[in-house]
Amino acid sequence: MQVSEIFYSVQGEGPNIGMPAIFLRTAGCHLRCVWCDSKFTWERTSGKKMTTNEIIKELKKFPCKHLIITGGEPLIQQSAIKELLEKLKDYYIEIETSGSLKSYLDDYVNHYNCSPKLSNSKNKTIRLEKLPDEKTVYKFVVDSPKDLKEIKEFIKTNKIAQKNVVLMPQGIKKREIAERSKWLVEICKKENFRFSPRLHINIWGNKRKV
Numbered sequence: 449m450q451v452s453e454i455f456y457s458v459q460g461e462g463p464n465i466g467m468p469a470i471f472l473r474t475a476g477c478h479l480r481c482v483w484c485d486s487k488f489t490w491e492r493t494s495g496k497k498m499t500t501n502e503i504i505k506e507l508k509k510f511p512c513k514h515l516i517i518t519g520g521e522p523l524i525q526q527s528a529i530k531e532l533l534e535k536l537k538d539y540y541i542e543i544e545t546s547g548s549l550k551s552y553l554d555d556y557v558n559h560y561n562c563s564p565k566l567s568n569s570k571n572k573t574i575r576l577e578k579l580p581d582e583k584t585v586y587k588f589v590v591d592s593p594k595d596l597k598e599i600k601e602f603i604k605t606n607k608i609a610q611k612n613v614v615l616m617p618q619g620i621k622k623r624e625i626a627e628r629s630k631w632l633v634e635i636c637k638k639e640n641f642r643f644s645p646r647l648h649i650n651i652w653g654n655k656r657k658v
């Protein structure tokens with residue numbers, strides 16, 4: 449597997465926010481979101497090639513069995529991830545994905561944080577490869593109040609239950625997240641969507657390995 453970084457922190461976004469977790473960040477992404485906070489992962493060659501056993505050795509250094517596989521886009525390396533997860537059956541597994549690639553990992557995954565890319569990402573239109581309803585939360589990165597219309601259309605088209613939707617402000621600086629949070633919280637109250645802060649930015653700013 450091409451690995452960008454492995455570190456121990458707390459989940460900063462979505463329904464498991466605050467949970468201590470090990471992060472395995474894979475290298476490589478086929479999308480190019482303009483506001484991407486992990487551009488350093490875009491090229492697969494940006495990562496270090498690690499065997500399954502080398503990765504497990506790193507994971508075992510941390511006092512935790514909650515593993516978040518993030519990227520980049522982890523699902524471009526899902527055969528290598530499958531090989532890893534076959535050996536981590538006693539771990540709670542979260543995968544963070546754009547939802548643009550079909551997953552064959554459902555049997556190994558406890559929870560998907562799927563972040564479908566809206567037009568504010570400036571990617572070409574991306575078709576959602578739906579994930580299992582009972583295991584998935586769809587987290588939308590919201591740049592402006594205008595995004596709400598597109599989000600509502602998206603969840604209707606893709607038959608996503610409102611309870612499985614999370615809205616999160618776009619931003620990699622504390623100040624811009626704070627500003628967007630003010631109006632986004634009001635939208636969440638009015639429309640009954642769950643709000644997610646970006647805890648790691650609030651605590652550490654836009655740093656790696658946190």
Ligand code: SF4
Pocket residue numbers: 477478479480481483484485486487489519520521546
């Ligand atoms: S899908 Fe994720 S890693 Fe890829 S460009 Fe978008 S934000 Fe960055």
